[in-house]
Amino acid sequence: MSQQPSTDGRSARSSRPRRGRRVGAVVAGGAVLALALTACSSSSSSSGSSGGGAGEVSAAAKTALAQAYKGVGADLANLPSVTPKAGVNFYVISCGQSVSSCSAPTAAMQQAATAAGWSAHMADGKLSPSGFAAAIRQAIAGGAKVIVPIGFDCQAAQAAFKEAVDAGITVVGGGGPDDCRPGLWKSERLWLKGYTGIQEWNTFGKYGADWAYGQNNGKVKAITLTATTNSWGPWITDGFKTEMTKLGGSIETNINVTDPETADGSFVQKVTTALLAHPDVNVLQVPVGGWLNAGLYQAIQSSGRKNLTVVVGGQSDATTLALVRGGTRNGMKLGATPQAQAWGAWGSVDTAIRVLAGQQPVHIGEQIQAVDATHNLPKTGAYQGTVQWKSAFLTSWGKG
Template identity: 30%
Template sequence: MHFRARFTTIAATIAAAGVLLSACGSDGSSGEPAAAPAGPTSGTAPRDALATDFASTSQQPPSTAPKPAAGKNVWIIVCGKIVTGCNVTAEMAREAGDKIGWKVTIFDGNLGVGDGYNNGVRQAIAAKADAIVLMGVDCSATRGALQQARAENIPVIATSAFDCDDPSVGAEPLFTAQLRPQDEYPKYAEWLQAWGAAKARWLISANPKAKVIVLDQVGPLSTRYATDGFLGELATCGGCEVVETVEFHTPDMASGVLRQKFASALVAHPEADAVASAFDSEILLGGVAQAVSSSGREITVMGGEALPANTQYIRDGRGQSAAVAYSFGWLGYGTIDTVIRVLAGAEPVAQGWGWQTVDAEHNLPPAGQIYEPALDYKTAYLKAWGAQG
């Protein structure tokens, strides 16, 4: 899930702009990206794992659940309604809550502007919420208000967020529970690393001698874990090499600094024939596709989560070659399933939330639409909850 609000306020703002560009059907560019190479035809990536990535790593949602308690008042503190990933996931969670008769309030954290996250939690406390959901909002960004929620015995459930006991923070954990993506990857950090590895598998198969420029956004935990997973898998490729790591801060995407840094890396490394980014906004807003076009070289570009503008790049064969997609809607329904269990005094279970590799020949969603898997997760959840569709 591309939740930029888990970073600093300015980080969230810039990334949100990238998402908005895709939502409006713009490619975020003024130039025309160069043609992207075709998808995998050979290579040394583990074939079984790669085939699974294409087929989808998603599993069945939980088949049973405690009976949802009646009439619950649930507040979702969303990173920012301006961010597509945050907003879609929250709205799907509200849809799921409506199906079981809950009142679900979405509070716009507004990317942390004006202490939005803490304000949201405090308003939820004042509204006598039965549960508070942090969606794309880290513990470290709202520690004070979370301590108040704990004092009021209000459970806090997190989706796509990091608790305060993450090694980068090293403080007391304050979440009551977190959404478990899969049994194999029960923690969000583990899931992100595995997702990053899937991106490397595609690249290795597409180009087993790839000379890669890696875009490395400094600071965000989600980017850090995803990039670590990518690099770990790339290291299994004997013929591949990272020729340069382009470090940048989030404001560099909008200011043009990232594009300048990336263009300089292309000049410095004429042998470079591949690019890897953690999330799609780096390609859209950071000017990466345009810099590739200006270079006149054939370069494979592996992107992020398959936002609509990025899948259009892939469809057109220009600016991006592949992505590893995931469902925001599934995450929303899985969030409500987790809340149901916490309120029933049960442990969270794996939600089956996975990914699916997308390239020009595989799994492209309809033009302009957000990716959704073939599996009907909504019906499965409603059946488990004993709810009507």
């Protein structure tokens, strides 16, 4: 798959900003707060169908859809050979094992480390900064040589990361930024040449906007959601807003959602209230797939709201794609712009291998593209991309 680089030419490592906090994962399950929306939506349910009317699809809508479906990523051709250092005690720090968007890449990373010949362990961060710090200290006590955090940035547990570095442990990014000052990680996981760290996260939102615009023939009034208690949450929503504005769609309102609100399910009421207040909205942008399974999807499906397009821009795991496969009611359209999480997890191990071997990390380039019921949807499980990434890594490690 061809790359679509940014125009500024900065490296993904050097340009990552030093901002933000915490994990964007959510606890599966949560209260379904659809009754009020059901009661109030019957008189206005048809107004949500302002986009995607009958008639010929515009050229702009076709172009946007084609771009979203094509996506972007690397082919991992000609990865430099590297020999994994022997006897490495490897720890992956999960943002929270109760959430599939944390546990799935954690399992993939343990598998990759084992394939490299390392001793692989996991410590559960339990969806809180105090949990992240405790898990890092568990890894230190367990004799870790390498630590990789999944789903949270450096500032979320800066003191614990400093303890790990002082103990001689190598820390490598699991997808988040090293936003500590000074930086504490040996390397972040690099994505694509020509993309900054922010632009990687922007891409989830960008393709989500393209997909939603195309699905509604360019007639979009949207509500956006922003995960505010982590560094990358606003970057996803910014990507959606920027692209939708460029295309000519409108953003009616934004709702900020915190981790505690996703954990206790209270964010569902915020979203359904906003949908009630904006009956003409026909697109809902959701940055984290786990939010759908935390009560939001069922609330929308049960509400009777007509012809709503829901797009998940980023962090879309197997549970999200299961909803896409399962079908919808009331004319709802459901799509996502997932990244190949397991590919990225193996890429973090590849980064750690190269750092320990004294090599420069390579760009991993895990694919991102729009997925819906008729395009790019795997038959089962999570999105994996279209490249044989596992064999590429194993071959470069001399394990193929």
